[in-house]
Amino acid sequence: MTDEHRLLAGRYRIGEVIGRGGMANVYSGRDERLGRRVAIKLLRSSLASDPVFRTRFKQEAQAASRMAHPTIVRVFDAGEEKVREPGGFEGVVPFIVMEFVEGRLLKDIIKEGPVEPAEAIRITEGILTALEYSHRAGVVHRDIKPGNIMLTTAGQVKVMDFGIARAISDSSATVAQTTAILGTAQYFSPEQARGESVDARTDLYSTGVVLFELLTGQAPFRGDTPVAVAYQHVSETPPVPSSINPNVSPAIDRVVLHALTKDRFARFQSSAEFRTDLQTAGAGKIPSRRAPVEDFQSSLFGAPPSLTATSDSALTQLAGDDEYAVRTQSRPPVVWIWAGIASVAVIIIAIVFWIFTLQPTTIVPSTSITVPNVAGQTFDSADSTLQQLGLVTARQDVFDATVDQGRVIKTDPVPGTVLNQGGDLMIDVYVSLGKKTVSIPDVAGKKSTDASTTLTALGLVVGSTTVENSPTVPADSVIRTDPAAGTAGFVGDPVKIIASTGLVSVPDVTGQALNVASASLQSLALQVSVEGDPGCKSVAGNAVSSQSVAAGDAAQKSAIAIRYCTGA
Numbered sequence: 001m002t003d004e005h006r007l008l009a010g011r012y013r014i015g016e017v018i019g020r021g022g023m024a025n026v027y028s029g030r031d032e033r034l035g036r037r038v039a040i041k042l043l044r045s046s047l048a049s050d051p052v053f054r055t056r057f058k059q060e061a062q063a064a065s066r067m068a069h070p071t072i073v074r075v076f077d078a079g080e081e082k083v084r085e086p087g088g089f090e091g092v093v094p095f096i097v098m099e100f101v102e103g104r105l106l107k108d109i110i111k112e113g114p115v116e117p118a119e120a121i122r123i124t125e126g127i128l129t130a131l132e133y134s135h136r137a138g139v140v141h142r143d144i145k146p147g148n149i150m151l152t153t154a155g156q157v158k159v160m161d162f163g164i165a166r167a168i169s170d171s172s173a174t175v176a177q178t179t180a181i182l183g184t185a186q187y188f189s190p191e192q193a194r195g196e197s198v199d200a201r202t203d204l205y206s207t208g209v210v211l212f213e214l215l216t217g218q219a220p221f222r223g224d225t226p227v228a229v230a231y232q233h234v235s236e237t238p239p240v241p242s243s244i245n246p247n248v249s250p251a252i253d254r255v256v257l258h259a260l261t262k263d264r265f266a267r268f269q270s271s272a273e274f275r276t277d278l279q280t281a282g283a284g285k286i287p288s289r290r291a292p293v294e295d296f297q298s299s300l301f302g303a304p305p306s307l308t309a310t311s312d313s314a315l316t317q318l319a320g321d322d323e324y325a326v327r328t329q330s331r332p333p334v335v336w337i338w339a340g341i342a343s344v345a346v347i348i349i350a351i352v353f354w355i356f357t358l359q360p361t362t363i364v365p366s367t368s369i370t371v372p373n374v375a376g377q378t379f380d381s382a383d384s385t386l387q388q389l390g391l392v393t394a395r396q397d398v399f400d401a402t403v404d405q406g407r408v409i410k411t412d413p414v415p416g417t418v419l420n421q422g423g424d425l426m427i428d429v430y431v432s433l434g435k436k437t438v439s440i441p442d443v444a445g446k447k448s449t450d451a452s453t454t455l456t457a458l459g460l461v462v463g464s465t466t467v468e469n470s471p472t473v474p475a476d477s478v479i480r481t482d483p484a485a486g487t488a489g490f491v492g493d494p495v496k497i498i499a500s501t502g503l504v505s506v507p508d509v510t511g512q513a514l515n516v517a518s519a520s521l522q523s524l525a526l527q528v529s530v531e532g533d534p535g536c537k538s539v540a541g542n543a544v545s546s547q548s549v550a551a552g553d554a555a556q557k558s559a560i561a562i563r564y565c566t567g568a
Contacts, residue, residue: 007032008081012097014040019105028100031076036412038076039101043094057094063139064162068392068426071130073150073160074099098160102153102397106210107146113217114245117252120214121282123149125275126157127207132271134162135200142198144206145187146213154397154431185226185233186219190262193230201264204274208259208267211278215252216244220260234262251281258287371427373415374408379431382408386427391419396430401492405434435490442485443478448499451478459491467501471524471556475502501553506560508551514542514564527559536565 006014012029018039019026029040061078068074077097106123109115115123127149134141141148141162150158189205191198212220220238223229238260242248255277261267268274277287369389374382383393403409412428419425438458443451452462473479482496483489504524509517514530521528526549536545548561 008040008095009077009079012038012040012077014042029097031097037100039073039098041096041098043096061096063137067134067137067139067162068394069130069133070392070394071126071157071159072133072162073101073158074394074426075162099394101150101158101160103150103156103158105147106149106151106214109151110146110213110217114247115214117215117248118282120211121252121278123151123157123214124207124211124278127159127210128204128271128275128278130157130159131200131203131207132275135203135271140198140200141203141206142192143187144203144210146210149210152395152397153433154395156395185229186221188230188233189264190234191264193233199264200271201267201269204259204268204271205264207274208256211259212238212241212256215241215248215256218244249281249284251284251286252278254286255281369419369425371411371413371415371417371419374429375410375415376403377408378406379408379429382411382429386411386429391425391427393427393429396428397433398430399434399436399491400432401435401490403432403434405432407432435492438489438491438493440481440483440485440487440489440495443497444480444485445473446478448476448478448497451481451497455481455495460489461492461494463494463496465497465499467499469503469505469553470500471504471526473500474556475500502556503553504556504558506547506549506551506554506558509547509562510544512544514544514562517544517547517562521560521562525557526554527557529559529561531561531563532566533563534566536563542566 008014008029011031011033013032015028015030017025018028024041024043027040027042029038030036031038058078061075064075065078075096075098078095080092080094083091083093114120127144131141131144139162141159143161144159148159148161150160152158185193187206187209189198189202191202209220221229221232221236223232238257240253241256242250242253255274258277259268259274268277280287369391371391372385372389374385377385379395383395386393398409400409409430409432411430413419436459438460440460441454441458443454446454448465455462468479470479477500479498479500482498483493489495504526506524506526507520509520512520518528518530533545542564544562545565546563549558554560
């Protein structure tokens with residue numbers, strides 16, 4: 001049984017394949033319960049045989065699902081599905097249900113060559129914004145590469161696959177499997193190549209590699225094998241981007257090389273720092289050098305080498321500091337103890353009195369947020385309104401024939417929905433792209449019903465259907481459309497169908513020269529025969545004296561005899 005059209009977890013209908021990878025395939029799909037389009041990633045069943053992976057996969061999927069940000073592809077659901085393998089035994093396939101994004105993978109864009117420096121900076125800023133959000137949430141991506149980054153049709157950056165790399169690397173998966181999930185060695189940080197622990201700065205190094213590739217169209221390190229590339233990440237200095245693409249400025253060169261520093265304590269220490277220097281370089285200014293930051297978050301960063309051991313000098317200074325007076329009393333004064341006991345007793349009595357006198361009331365959480373109606377507004381205006389309420393917006397660009405381009409169509413959740421802070425504050429804002437253009441198809445020769453189906457499938461509206469005679473088009477088949485085939489139109493436009501009656505209009509050819517009359521009738525696909533008329537004397541020469549089928553409507557390909565004068 002193929003994966004396509006299968007119902008996953010009793011809820012998600014799997015559609016066509018939209019991406020293939022070493023360890024997973026991605027399908028378009030539909031959430032039958034909520035009626036929305038989704039992307040479904042099915043991982044290889046071989047991974048599910050590892051219990052460590054299954055536990056880690058569930059934990060990381062839960063962590064990723066809590067991240068709601070416009071630059072991160074949202075994870076809606078994850079789990080495992082039992083399938084029947086070709087050998088007859090039952091297997092388990094891990095799956096992830098994600099937000100469906102209309103757009104292109106960054107790796108496909110890079111294949112077309114280097115992008116303009118300004119666009120490379122804009123894309124990288126989007127990646128850094130996503131990483132800043134995830135790092136604050138305590139999630140390190142570990143696999144930043146162009147294959148995990150998308151650009152929507154509106155140009156917005158979307159980063160995907162948070163946490164999957166960690167689930168694989170923490171399991172007992174083989175080296176081949178791990179490499180397939182983590183991507184090629186082209187985006188490894190030096191610490192990843194050495195097999196050391198990774199932190200947020202690993203993501204920043206990989207982002208530097210992506211920026212280098214955006215600017216030059218190629219990775220900074222290349223080799224015949226992944227091992228050779230990994231060795232270069234550890235030991236060799238990357239080339240200057242401007243040596244490959246002269247359009248890259250020295251300021252941008254400096255930012256890229258700083259991001260690709262081997263020592264994680266010497267490179268950028270945060271996404272915000274990286275983004276600030278990138279914006280400065282984009283403005284044509286060389287960023288100033290700054291001292292290494294010592295305020296590390298223990299969940300994401302290790303302590304710098306100089307702080308891994310306790311400093312003897314610091315302890316000596318603390319021991320000799322006069323401000324730290326030696327305490328001679330081993331316990332608080334007795335008066336203080338009794339005062340503390342009395343205070344606690346008073347507080348307990350007050351609480352008990354308050355509980356017994358409390359009147360039942362309806363409590364409305366002060367932290368609730370009611371989704372406002374922003375339909376008809378521009379996205380910037382709606383985004384500002386929603387973010388002021390603490391909501392996180394995700395723009396969804398769709399075609400709509402009734403709403404002007406750039407205006408908000410609707411939101412999901414709908415206006416009036418009450419959301420509680422601490423819960424899911426993500427809101428999809430659907431923005432109109434205006435009418436969708438469509439080319440009028442050529443339906444000539446099709447039956448009217450089939451032509452109507454073709455036009456309707458493209459979003460066009462079938463207008464009135466009229467009929468006219470045609471010498472060749474069969475009855476009830478389309479002669480032409482109005483507008484004509486190939487004309488550019490919009491979804492929702494009406495199209496008029498002109499169909500054939502199955503009849504032909506026979507002209508009156510009496511009095512015409514024989515050869516002219518014969519050619520005229522034959523052009524109408526009529527079966528013409530010629531007969532002499534010896535009794536005719538009033539028509540000169542060989543002119544037609546009569547015709548067997550009178551002028552008017554006749555069946556297509558009818559036989560018609562024309563007579564010409566042969567009398568004196």
